[in-house]
Amino acid sequence: MNLNKDRRCSFYRRETAGFNLLEITLVLLIASLILTAIWGVASQLHLNDQVRTTAQQLAAIDHNIRGIYVEQGGMINSASTFTLTKSLDQLNVFPVEMRANSAVPTGTLYNVWSQQPPPGCGGAKGCGTVVVDNDDCTGVESWIIPVPCFGVTYINVPLNACVKLMAQTAQGDMGLQKIIINAPNAGLTPPISVAQAQASCNSPLNTILWVYLLKGG
Numbered sequence: 469m470n471l472n473k474d475r476r477c478s479f480y481r482r483e484t485a486g487f488n489l490l491e492i493t494l495v496l497l498i499a500s501l502i503l504t505a506i507w508g509v510a511s512q513l514h515l516n517d518q519v520r521t522t523a524q525q526l527a528a529i530d531h532n533i534r535g536i537y538v539e540q541g542g543m544i545n546s547a548s549t550f551t552l553t554k555s556l557d558q559l560n561v562f563p564v565e566m567r568a569n570s571a572v573p574t575g576t577l578y579n580v581w582s583q584q585p586p587p588g589c590g591g592a593k594g595c596g597t598v599v600v601d602n603d604d605c606t607g608v609e610s611w612i613i614p615v616p617c618f619g620v621t622y623i624n625v626p627l628n629a630c631v632k633l634m635a636q637t638a639q640g641d642m643g644l645q646k647i648i649i650n651a652p653n654a655g656l657t658p659p660i661s662v663a664q665a666q667a668s669c670n671s672p673l674n675t676i677l678w679v680y681l682l683k684g685g
Contacts, residue, residue, distance in 0.1 A: 597623040616682040630669035
């Protein structure tokens with residue numbers, strides 16, 4: 469009997485028998501950590517893209533409303549916020565994608581986080597997640613002389629997006645007067661720090677109102 473040959477065969481069988489339970493567990497754990505990291509990066513990139521898209525939407529809305537204000541010599545008068553938003557929609561103030569796949573201006577507009585009416589809406593006409601209203605800003609800014617302005621409201625903004633969005637949209641727009649989160653409150657005047665944004669975005673879903681000065685902005 470060749471003992472050396474038997475030992476070599478036995479060793480070979482052990483080496484080629486496959487992974488044991490501990491090795492499989494370690495492989496699965498490493499794979500899970502890698503997938504979690506990839507998912508975290510992908511989620512962060514998606515969030516950044518949503519915030520960037522919203523900032524671009526706000527810039528377009530701001531620019532277009534100012535153009536209409538100059539062209540008409542004043543802000544559109546309306547009996548309700550929905551009527552104003554619909555009138556502005558018919559004047560192509562809003563990016564088309566905000567109509568939730570409708571090419572026809574309806575005045576019912578949605579942000580990137582919600583393509584459905586918010587809770588409690590009841591399916592009412594004009595109940596979207598983006599609305600525009602106008603004011604003389606005396607109630608918001610406590611100015612003695614009324615100053616024309618308008619507000620753009622986004623509803624159902626997630627907490628992590630709210631903080632990023634406040635910081636990003638509060639930069640570089642001289643016409644932006646205040647950002648009001650989850651009113652009623654006094655709001656924040658730009659520039660806005662990350663700490664201020666974190667303190668104001670205090671709900672899983674937030675309502676953000678951007679107040680823009682029209683005259684002189």
